[in-house]
Amino acid sequence: MNGNSVLVVDDEPDIRNLLQEILEDEGYNVSTADNAAAAQHCISESTPDLVLLDIWMPDTDGVTLLKMWQGSGELAFPVIMISGHGTVETAVEATRHGAVDFIEKPVSLAKLLLTVEKALAEGQAANSDASGRSVVKRLPLLAGDSAYMKSIQDQVHVQSQRSDTLLLIGEPGSGRVLFAQNVHDANQQIHGPFIQLRCDTLSTSHSVRELCGEETDGTISMGYLESANTGTLFLTDIDHLPSAAQECIRAAIEQQGFTRVGGTQRVPFRARVMASARADIQPAVKEGRLDATLARLVSSDTLNLKPLREHPEDIPTMLEAFVNWHVEEEGLPYRHFTVGAQNRLRNLDWPGNLLELKNLVQRILLIGGPAEIDVSEVNRALGVVPAAETSLTLRHDLPLREARADFERQYLLKCLAEAQGNIGDLAKHVGMERTHLYRKLRNLNIDLDKVRE
Helix, strand or coil, X not given: CCCCEEEEECCCHHHHHHHHHHHHXXXXXXXXXXXXXXHHHHHHHCCCCEEEEECCCCCCCHHHHHHHHHHHCCCCCCEEEEECCCCHHHHHHHHHCCCCEEEECCCCHHHHHHHHHHHHHHHHHHCECCCCCECCCCCCCCCCCCHHHHHHHHHHHHHXXXXXXXXXXXXXXXXXXXXXXXXXXXXXXXXXXXXXXXXXXXCCCCHHHHHHCEEECCEEECCHHHHCCCCEEEEXXXXXXXXXXXXXXHHHHHHCEEECECCCCEEECCCEEEEEECCCCHHHHHCCCCCHHHHHHHCCCEEECCCHHHCHHHHHHHHHHHHHHHHHHHCCCCCEECHHHHHXXXXXXXXXXXXXXHHHHHHHXXXXXXXXXXXXXXXXXXXXXXXXXXXXXXXXCCCHHHHHHHHHHHHHHHHHHHCCCCHHHHHHHHCCCHHHHHHHHHHCCCCHHHHHC
């Protein structure tokens, strides 16, 4: 028994009960809450060692609750966000406001336990600066041998010698944040933290307070600007900033200072400002969505980052880098992608770019298997149904949800028969983690005992 206390906050009873059972089996002391109010009551009664927090809840969403804990100084424990609607951007927002990690529903048992163990081992301080704000984890996303990647690596060195603003243009997941982090880490003149602000997360009515901080009855709550002092402030998707926030940041850069909401004393602003956008920002300026002066201030230099589909020759090197990272950082078993598997991945479009590739590698390593990862395993991880199984009957007379369930039932029964009832072999074949697979079989009313008779 490890004795660590975990609070599970989720409005779905099945999810709460499943997580509680899994974690209690691993020796954790687990309490649950079905909404934000109940979670707040639990926190006030006893501080947990870790919180698993659902993003979507009926009363107050998880990100808002996380902000409240952070703003009130109650965030004295690591938080892992859980969402059935999770995206990379939601994960970025959650980690931006103090979460240490992010997992998606349906929850993988292996991913859950790995994430919980890491969060408890590293603690809140490992992923936060002195102000309690989250620092995004470094990942090996600048690996590659192409002329393009070598130019990007050279640019890291060039930019690490500078202190003026930089604008990065590129699709989400193309490495904008990680490029900025690498520049920040390599700059010997910068000693403060790397603070990322996802501009579309600022509320229109409270953006100045979130940026400049607040003074109330002698109590100071730092904002993004003050947290980034002597470090780097990275503005993700700057063209999504509310107008009041644009004015605030423009004034802070021009005057090298700001005043907290409710305060009178001028606070110096000594941070390098870097920003990103998904495309050229000039249309946003012409349409009046982005202040022209701010656009000029943040783009003293501009660098374009290519999407992964435009430099697929780097994928083999990236695969090896990702595997090594997950082995070293998460303790996953080492496996190698065959040349055929590498070529299969080189021919995809990768709309999620580098982060999508990284997440695919993690899923495959979590499921486990032989030393070599071949094309068939990659196809299963991508959700591609083998040609031999396309003869399954498609029910066009049913609503979509029921037709999909009917197809999944046929597919799993066929695969289960081929696996001779072995759930471990079935999990590897269909590319699902065992806990998720058991739940899927139960939801589809597939009786393992009858199948094995």
